Each structure stands twice: as C-alpha cells, then as structure tokens.
Amino acid sequence: MLSATYRDANQPTTDKSCLLQYRAVPMPSQWQMEMSLSPRSPLILILMRRSFSNHLESTVVNQKEKEDPHPHVIKWNKAIACHMRLGHLARAQQLFDQMPRTTLSLSSYNTMLSGYVSNSHFAHAISLFSRMPSRDIISYNTMLSCHVRSGHLLTARQLFDQMPVKDQVSYNTMISAYARHGLLHQAKELFDQAPLTNNISWNGLLAAYIQSGNFQLAKQLFQSKPKWDVISWNSIIAGYVQQKQMCEAKKLFHKMPYRDIVSWNTIISGYAQSGDMTEARRLFDIMPVEKDVFTWTAVLSGYAKNGNVEEAMNIFEKMPQRNVVSWNAIIAACMQNRRFNEAKKLFDQMPCRDQVTWNTMLTAYGNAGMIQEAREMFYKMPHRDTVSWSAMLAAYSQVGLSEEVLQLFREMFSGGTKANCSAYACVLSTCADMATLNYGTQLHGQLFKVGYGMGCFVANVLLAFYFKCGSMDDAQKAFDEMHERDTVSWNTMISGYARHGFGWKAWEVFDLMKQTQIKPDDITLVGVLSASSHTGLVDKGISLFYTMEQVYGITPKPAHYTCMIDLLGRAGRLKEAQSLVKEMPFEPEPTTWGALLGASRVHHEPEIGIWAAEKIFELEPNNTGMYVLLSNLYASYGKWSDVLKTRVLMGERGVRKVPGFSWIEVKNKVHVFSVGDSAHPDKQRIYQFLEELDLKMKKAGYVSATEIVLHDVEEEEKVHMLRYHSERLAVAFGILNVPLGRPIRIIKNLRVCEDCHNAIKYVAKIENRLIVLRDSNRFHHFSGGSCSCGDYW
DNA sequence: GTAGGGTTAG
Incomplete structure (x- = not known):
C-alpha cells in the first residue's frame, strides 16, 4: 500500500487527485517557504508532489506507529530510516x-548511524558508534x-x-576517498x-587518475578495459x-552507449x-x-560566469527545485556583477545558508573592496573555515x-585554524608590499x-x-628549487x-x-618588452614586437x-612613440x-607630456599616480605654479591619498619625496607626523624634505624611526630624474641608481639609516628598476 | 555501508 503510493507519486502525472490528497498533510514550514519563493509551474507541482510522497510516507509511518502499539523491529527501523x-x-x-530494549537490534543502531552520516551529523555518528554494544562490518563501513x-x-x-574484517x-x-x-x-x-574488485573499485581507480x-x-x-558502465563514461x-x-x-558523449542525467549534466556544465x-x-x-537541480544549476552558473545576470536570474526563477547550491550560484552571480543589494536581499530570503553562502558573500564584498561589509560577514558567520579566513585576509590585503x-x-593560528596555500599566498604578498623580507623569509621556512x-x-x-623586496638571488634560488614551473x-x-x-x-630566462x-x-x-625598454635593448624589443604575432601567435x-x-x-624616439599611439588599433589606456x-x-x-596628461585625466580623473607624474613634469621645468595647481586639483577632485604615505613637491631635483610606514607600531603618531610635515612644507615654501625630517623630529623619535627603518620595514620613495638604462647598486635590499647625483647625495646624506628607493605594488607609477622618475610598467 | 555531475578563497 505504502510502496504503491510512493511509486505512483514518482510518475509524472497530471492527476490532480494526488494533490488533493497531499493537502490533507500539513506542510513543513521550510517547504512552505520554498513554495512561496518559487513560481507555480506545472513542473514544480510534479516535483513538489514527489517530495510530498516522501513526506506522506513518513506520515503514514507515523500513523502506523500509533495504530500498532507493538511494532516489529523491521517497522521500527523502517520508520527511523524514513x-x-x-x-x-x-x-x-x-x-x-x-x-x-528487547526489540533493539544491531540493524537499528546501523540505521541510526547511517542516518547521522548521510545528514552530515558526524559527531553524533562517532558518539553512537562508541556506545554500540556490538558492531558488524556494516557499522564499520x-x-x-x-x-x-x-x-x-x-x-x-x-x-x-584496525577493522577486524x-x-x-x-x-x-x-x-x-583517496x-x-x-x-x-x-x-x-x-x-x-584488494582481494576483490568490482566496477566500483575500477571507477575509483579511474577517478584517482583523473583527480590527480x-x-x-x-x-x-x-581504453584498456573493454566494458565500462555509465559512471565510468561520465x-x-x-x-x-x-x-x-x-x-x-x-x-565521447555521442559515442557512449547510454546516457543518464549525469552524462547530460556533465556535458552541459562543460560547455x-x-x-x-x-x-x-x-x-x-x-x-x-x-532535468534535475544539477542541470539547472549548471546552466545558471554558466550564465553567471558569462556575466549574464538577467539570464541567470531568469533560470533561477524558472527552476522547479532549488537547493543551497543554486541559491549560492545566483548570489555569486549578483555579487560578481556588483548587484549588491539584490544579492543581499536573496541572502536574507534564503531558506537555509551553508558555509559556502557566507563565504560567497564575504569574498564578493572583499573583491569589491567593501571592507566594512566583508568584516561584518566574517564576524557574523556561524563558523569560519579556511576559505573564510583566506577570503578575509585577501579582502584586507586588497x-x-x-x-x-x-x-x-596570527588570530587564525591562535584560533586553531591551519593556514593553507591561499592564506600563505596572501600574507606573502602583503609582506611584499611592506618589503618585510625577514617575516616573508620566515614564512618561506614555515x-x-x-x-x-x-x-x-x-x-x-x-x-x-x-623580487618586490629586491632580493633577486633568493628569487632565483626559489625558482631553481621548484619542482614544477608554470x-x-x-x-x-x-x-x-x-x-x-x-x-x-630577463631575456636569458x-x-x-x-x-x-x-x-x-x-x-x-x-x-620581455618591458625588460628591453628598461635596459635599452631597443632593437631587440622592436623586433619582438613586430614578430610576436607570427612567432608566438600572440596579437x-x-x-x-x-x-x-x-x-x-625612453630611447628618446618620442615622435615614433607619438605616432604609434595614434596608430594603435584600440583606444589608448591611461598607462x-x-x-x-x-x-x-x-x-x-x-x-x-601635457597632451598626454590631458588625455589621462579625461579617462581617469582620479588617478593619483598621474597627478604625481604631471607635477613632476611641471616641477622639472620649474613651473611651480602649475605644480601647485595640480596639487589643488587633486584636492578638489578628492583624489585619494594612500594611507601611510604622504608626498611633497620639493624645489630641487628631488621632486617628490615621501616617507611613510604602514607597518609602524605607532601608526597614529606617524600619520600625525606626516600631516605636520606636509603642512610645514607648505609654510616653509618648499624647503628640502630631508632637512625637515632631520630637524623637526625629536631625537628620540628619530632614533626610533631610523632603527625600525633599517631593521624592519623601510618604505619610502624618492623619485629622481634618471635617463635610460642606468646600473643599479644594491644597498642591503634596497636599490640606488649609481649614476644619479641626487640618489648618491641623498643616500650619502642619510647613510643607510633612512630611505632608499624601492618598488611597491600599489605605487608602480612611482617606482622603477632604473629609479627614473616617470618610470612606467 | 562504497563510484560520476552544480556553488566559495589566492
């Protein structure tokens, strides 16, 4: 009777009487919620009916329990399993x-055990297993x-x-599992x-080859095994x-003898x-x-990856059945296309959220630089896994x-979460930004x-x-040690x-x-092209550029x-450069x-230069680096009023100053000079110091920045700064006027242009105490191997 | 009690 109802409900039918029957059954609240969120299509009713048949079965079991005061053990077990x-x-x-207790059998225990496992209640399963009076091979498995x-x-x-058998x-x-x-x-x-192998074992081996x-x-x-089942084909x-x-x-899809739903899902998701x-x-x-929920989700996520949110949403609304994964996919689609409000709404509506849901939100906020929202997610989420930690690290790092x-x-470690590759990668790239060679080297060891x-x-x-720390030998060593290189x-x-x-x-590599x-x-x-330009390998570079399509197939x-x-x-062939800009088959970028x-x-x-600057500001009115370059240009012609104008323009347009750094125009050859430190223990003090420095520079009418550094800082503070700069994290820029292809001398991990008077004077003045050039990720407009002002990557 | 397909981090 029971099984008949079940089988019946599995048949796609338009018979409405079935549905009437289900109305008598109270609907669980979660399903009610799902129903209210889904459009009522005929397909949905069929699928809902199918899940109801399960529910009905359990209701019938409940009723039977009431009718039969002494059910047989099989009935008990069946009810539990249901x-x-x-x-x-x-x-x-x-x-x-x-x-x-007399009825309780080993199979009742096993039923409970497998129920816990299939519902992912692992702790319950482990506890039950330890309490079991006896165990058979099924319990162990x-x-x-x-x-x-x-x-x-x-x-x-x-x-x-340890298993006995x-x-x-x-x-x-x-x-x-392996x-x-x-x-x-x-x-x-x-x-x-294995003493015996069957199809499942062979499929396992096949999966092992593929997954590894x-x-x-x-x-x-x-190819070696003549007969495979549909799972092997899939x-x-x-x-x-x-x-x-x-x-x-x-x-292969066309060749396979029989295609099931998984085959279709695999090929569809592949495309x-x-x-x-x-x-x-x-x-x-x-x-x-x-179609099952996998099919729908595959298409949904495909549209999402293509950035076609409309179509993704369309699919999502049509889906007859949704699970967490499909909700996660649509949320990711919205988030990736910056539709934050919509995504948040969906997130709030979701009937139940899992770890991936929280991580998706967190990651997307992080990618969008919405640090406040990311942080909120991170601290609100019920559980944090390695992905959550890595995502939060990435958010901060970005x-x-x-x-x-x-x-x-550090918190991650103290909380007992093991760092994974992503976390390490994130922290290492942060170390690179900070030029903290010591800490990074420690991480390398770890x-x-x-x-x-x-x-x-x-x-x-x-x-x-x-490389970012200027430690090329270490980079080369690490590169030589790598087993595989991509x-x-x-x-x-x-x-x-x-x-x-x-x-x-670079050419050698x-x-x-x-x-x-x-x-x-x-x-x-x-x-390679940029290597050519920085070393003055002009002809090599030009010839590579004009043959790259032919030789390497790269347009x-x-x-x-x-x-x-x-x-x-750089080679001074500005007219040629100018005409190449005009010849470009696409709109030139700000860089x-x-x-x-x-x-x-x-x-x-x-x-x-001024022509180029105008073009840049049309494209990117908030490009900090460009403002600095433009001021440099004016400064090198002694056009101080234009330098000031540019600076004022920056203020008017609300161009963001990067925390931890400040920059000042100076009248002499050192045009832009800044001191800052984002990793100083007493950050507030440094910021304050920089602000004051900035003000004083204006008041003093462009006196050399170094003078101010040395005169206006208390002795104690100076010592403190110098110590930490030399030992830990010196971050400073000196932008100097250096022509093409000059050799670089390395002082500790920092580089100085040997041919540049300013640099030598500069370093001589400060000795190795305070500041030298360095490259920084976010300041690439300023930086450079050949420490030339206006160096470009 | 064991096998294949869909979502998240760098």
Missing part, C-alpha cells in the same frame, strides 16, 4: 529511544564513510587498518591490495571537461564552464531526460590594510615545514615577494628581472623558457603597445599615455 531520510533527526532519535565524508582521511585509514565495500570506500583527494598513489596501492591530474593514464585505463567525460577539451568530451552558453543552452533545451592582514593571520613546499602556487607568490613562474621571473633593470637576465614545453603568453611578452594587446611606447620614449608622459619629461618634451 525520518532520517527526510532529515527529521530529532524524531528518529525519539523513536530510537522509545524502542523497547558506515563509520569509514563518516570519516571520509568529514574529510578526515587519516582517521578513516586508521579505522580501516574488511570487505569489498571497505576497500572501495577508501579507494574512492581518489577524490587526488591521492593516486594510495588509491592504487589499495586497489592492488594524470589524465593520460586515465585515458589509457579507460567520469572520463568529466575528465575531458576538466582538461577543457570540449571537442573530445563531445565525441557552460567553457563559456559556450549557446551550446549549453541548446543541449539543455533538447535533453530527453528530466585594500592595503597590511597590518590587519598580519594581525588576522611553508616547507607545513609541507606545502614548492609544488603549490604559493611558490609563484614567493618569487614575486623576493607560465606564471616564468613570467614572474622575467618581469621581476625586468623591473629591477636586469633586462639581459625568456630564452630558457622557450626551450621548455611551456609556451609564452601575452604576459610573458609584456615582461599585440594594449599592454604591449604601452611597452613599445615606453621603449621608444599608455602615462608612458608617453614619463618619457616626455625625461627627454624634455613638455608639450607631448
């Missing part, structure tokens, strides 16, 4: 407790899957090793040890999708992820099997709150201890860190050397790169043009104009 399936944990627990699902692979393995299920559980974590070696070992990135071996394995297709080989995936929404949509519309990044990183080593993408961040690693080395004025070194399997991309060429992008204009500009502006200053072509 409540568990519906997530009614409390009710299941209640029934279990009510069971007469359930426990195994409990540890696996909660991500505790080591615990699972311990249990597996192991069967095929135990082996398969472990094999696929497979999911990409641990090929362990998976293969168990597969070879050994797709070649996966393909071989797939896995190998998913593998092709992962490898972004959609043509192959499509071929959706690769950005081909027309094909994804076409397949979605023609698929002959009934807006330049370096001190907060380090503080949060990375090895924790076992992330160099395989992970952190290594690339480490390279960038060493395009980013090579690019970091090339642009790192380029940035420090080691153009030949580039030549080595060409000998490997890894192909140069557009960023590589930007690095010049705006960044390449900018490099070329910089290169020609392109900036390159021209910088060059015009060095080579005394003020008209071109």
Whole structure:
C-alpha cells in the first residue's frame, strides 16, 4: 500500500487527485517557504508532489506507529530510516529511544548511524558508534564513510587498518576517498591490495587518475578495459571537461552507449564552464531526460560566469527545485556583477545558508573592496573555515590594510585554524608590499615545514615577494628549487628581472623558457618588452614586437603597445612613440599615455607630456599616480605654479591619498619625496607626523624634505624611526630624474641608481639609516628598476 | 555501508 503510493507519486502525472490528497498533510514550514519563493509551474507541482510522497510516507509511518502499539523491529527501523531520510533527526532519535530494549537490534543502531552520516551529523555518528554494544562490518563501513565524508582521511585509514574484517565495500570506500583527494598513489596501492574488485573499485581507480591530474593514464585505463558502465563514461567525460577539451568530451558523449542525467549534466556544465552558453543552452533545451537541480544549476552558473545576470536570474526563477547550491550560484552571480543589494536581499530570503553562502558573500564584498561589509560577514558567520579566513585576509590585503592582514593571520593560528596555500599566498604578498623580507623569509621556512613546499602556487607568490623586496638571488634560488614551473613562474621571473633593470637576465630566462614545453603568453611578452625598454635593448624589443604575432601567435594587446611606447620614449624616439599611439588599433589606456608622459619629461618634451596628461585625466580623473607624474613634469621645468595647481586639483577632485604615505613637491631635483610606514607600531603618531610635515612644507615654501625630517623630529623619535627603518620595514620613495638604462647598486635590499647625483647625495646624506628607493605594488607609477622618475610598467 | 555531475578563497 505504502510502496504503491510512493511509486505512483514518482510518475509524472497530471492527476490532480494526488494533490488533493497531499493537502490533507500539513506542510513543513521550510517547504512552505520554498513554495512561496518559487513560481507555480506545472513542473514544480510534479516535483513538489514527489517530495510530498516522501513526506506522506513518513506520515503514514507515523500513523502506523500509533495504530500498532507493538511494532516489529523491521517497522521500527523502517520508520527511523524514513525520518532520517527526510532529515527529521530529532524524531528518529525519539523513536530510537522509545524502542523497547528487547526489540533493539544491531540493524537499528546501523540505521541510526547511517542516518547521522548521510545528514552530515558526524559527531553524533562517532558518539553512537562508541556506545554500540556490538558492531558488524556494516557499522564499520558506515563509520569509514563518516570519516571520509568529514574529510578526515587519516582517521578513516586508521579505522580501516584496525577493522577486524574488511570487505569489498571497505576497500572501495577508501579507494574512492583517496581518489577524490587526488591521492593516486594510495588509491592504487589499495586497489592492488584488494582481494576483490568490482566496477566500483575500477571507477575509483579511474577517478584517482583523473583527480590527480594524470589524465593520460586515465585515458589509457579507460581504453584498456573493454566494458565500462555509465559512471565510468561520465567520469572520463568529466575528465575531458576538466582538461577543457570540449571537442573530445563531445565525441565521447555521442559515442557512449547510454546516457543518464549525469552524462547530460556533465556535458552541459562543460560547455557552460567553457563559456559556450549557446551550446549549453541548446543541449539543455533538447535533453530527453528530466532535468534535475544539477542541470539547472549548471546552466545558471554558466550564465553567471558569462556575466549574464538577467539570464541567470531568469533560470533561477524558472527552476522547479532549488537547493543551497543554486541559491549560492545566483548570489555569486549578483555579487560578481556588483548587484549588491539584490544579492543581499536573496541572502536574507534564503531558506537555509551553508558555509559556502557566507563565504560567497564575504569574498564578493572583499573583491569589491567593501571592507566594512566583508568584516561584518566574517564576524557574523556561524563558523569560519579556511576559505573564510583566506577570503578575509585577501579582502584586507586588497585594500592595503597590511597590518590587519598580519594581525588576522596570527588570530587564525591562535584560533586553531591551519593556514593553507591561499592564506600563505596572501600574507606573502602583503609582506611584499611592506618589503618585510625577514617575516616573508620566515614564512618561506614555515611553508616547507607545513609541507606545502614548492609544488603549490604559493611558490609563484614567493618569487614575486623576493623580487618586490629586491632580493633577486633568493628569487632565483626559489625558482631553481621548484619542482614544477608554470607560465606564471616564468613570467614572474622575467618581469621581476625586468623591473629591477636586469633586462639581459630577463631575456636569458625568456630564452630558457622557450626551450621548455611551456609556451609564452601575452604576459610573458609584456615582461620581455618591458625588460628591453628598461635596459635599452631597443632593437631587440622592436623586433619582438613586430614578430610576436607570427612567432608566438600572440596579437599585440594594449599592454604591449604601452611597452613599445615606453621603449621608444625612453630611447628618446618620442615622435615614433607619438605616432604609434595614434596608430594603435584600440583606444589608448591611461598607462599608455602615462608612458608617453614619463618619457616626455625625461627627454624634455613638455608639450607631448601635457597632451598626454590631458588625455589621462579625461579617462581617469582620479588617478593619483598621474597627478604625481604631471607635477613632476611641471616641477622639472620649474613651473611651480602649475605644480601647485595640480596639487589643488587633486584636492578638489578628492583624489585619494594612500594611507601611510604622504608626498611633497620639493624645489630641487628631488621632486617628490615621501616617507611613510604602514607597518609602524605607532601608526597614529606617524600619520600625525606626516600631516605636520606636509603642512610645514607648505609654510616653509618648499624647503628640502630631508632637512625637515632631520630637524623637526625629536631625537628620540628619530632614533626610533631610523632603527625600525633599517631593521624592519623601510618604505619610502624618492623619485629622481634618471635617463635610460642606468646600473643599479644594491644597498642591503634596497636599490640606488649609481649614476644619479641626487640618489648618491641623498643616500650619502642619510647613510643607510633612512630611505632608499624601492618598488611597491600599489605605487608602480612611482617606482622603477632604473629609479627614473616617470618610470612606467 | 562504497563510484560520476552544480556553488566559495589566492
């Protein structure tokens, strides 16, 4: 009777009597909420009916419980299982407790146990397991899957090793657990040890090859076995999708003997992820099997990734069934397209939120630089996982709150959360911004201890860190130690050397790169071109630019043009640079104009510079770096009223001054000079000091900044500053007028132009106590390997 | 009690 009702409800039918029947059943509040949020389509009713049949089953079970005062153990167990399936944990627990002790069997325990596990109540499962009077192989296997699902692979393995008896299920559980974590070696070992293997074991092995990135071996394995089931086909297709080989995936999809819902979902999501929404949509519309929540979510997230929020929202509204994942996807879509209010509304409406929901909100606020909102999410969320911590670190790091990044990183440890690659990467890049070589080097050591080593993408961040601190030897050493190198690693080395004025070194790395399997991309060429321009390798640069399309198949992008204009500009070929700007097949970017502006200053072509500056302000009226460049240009011609005007303009337009830094125009050759420190323990004091310094500069009518630094600071404060500057985090800029391709001398980790009088005077004056040049991520307009004013990257 | 597909961090 019961099963008949259930089977009936599974059939897509238009019979309204079914629905009437369900009206008698009280609807759980969560479903009511879902119903009120979803449009009432016929499809929705069918699906709702299906979930109601489950509910009905449980109601019938409840009624039977009342009718039968002494139910048989099977009935008890069935009722418990039913409540568990519906997530009614409390009710299941209640029934279990009510069971007469004489009736209670091992299978009742097992039913409870698996109920807890499938509802992700791992702690309950563990506690119950420890209290069980006896255990059979099923209890052990359930426990195994409990540890696996909660991500505790080591615990699972311990249990597996201790198990009195192991069967095929135990082996398969472990094999696929290893497979999911990409641990090929362990998976293969168990597969070879298993006394019996079935389809599930083979599929586990196949998944292990795919997840560990050994797709070649996966393909071989797939070809070597003549018969596979639909799951194997789906896995190998998913593998092709992962490898972004959609043509192959499509071929196999057509070749496979039988396609189930998962096959369709895999191929559709493949197209959706690769950005081909027309094909994804076409397949979605023609698929002959009934769509499930995965299908809808795949299409939804595809539209979301393409930035088509309208279509995503459309899909979301049409979805007959929604779960947390679909809600998360639509929220992410809104957030990524800066529709914050809409996203927040959806977030508030959601029937239930999970960790990913909170993380999605947090991440998106962080990416948008909305630090207050991000912080609110972070502290409000019920639980913080590694993603949450990393996202918050990234949020702080992005807006330049370096001190907060380090503080949060410490909190993370003291709270017992282990840092992962992302967290390390974030903190390392913060160290790079702060030029805190010591702390970064410590992190480098820690990375090895924790076992992330160099395989992970952190290594690339480490390279960038060493370069930003001017420590090229360390970068080279780290690069040499890397097991694997990807395009980013090579690019970091090339642009790192380029940035420090080691153009030949950059070319050397580039030549080595060409000998490997890894192909140069557009960023590589930007690095090489900029290396050429900073080292005066004009002809090499020009020839690369004009052959890049032919040799490397890379069409010049705006960044390449900018490099070329910089290169020609530095070489004094301003007219050529100017005509290249005009020839560009796209609208020049602010940085392109900036390159021209910088060059015009060095080579005394003020008209071109001012023309470029006007263009920049049309495009970006709030570009701080450009204002400074323009003031430099005016300053170098002694046009002090224009310098002042520019400064006033900045104030009027509300151009943001970056915290921790201040800048001042000076009458002599050092045009812009600033002292600041975002990592000083007494930050307030430094800020105050800078403000005062700024005021005094104005009052004093442009006296040298160094004079003020040395005269107006109390002796104690001076000593304090000098100590911390030399030992910890010296951050200062001196923008100097240096022509093309000058050698750089390294003092400690800081670089000074050997040929530049100002620099030498400057350093001589301050000795190694206070300030030298350095490169900083956010101030790249100021900085430079060849420490030239108006240097451009 | 074990296998394949959809959402979040750098």
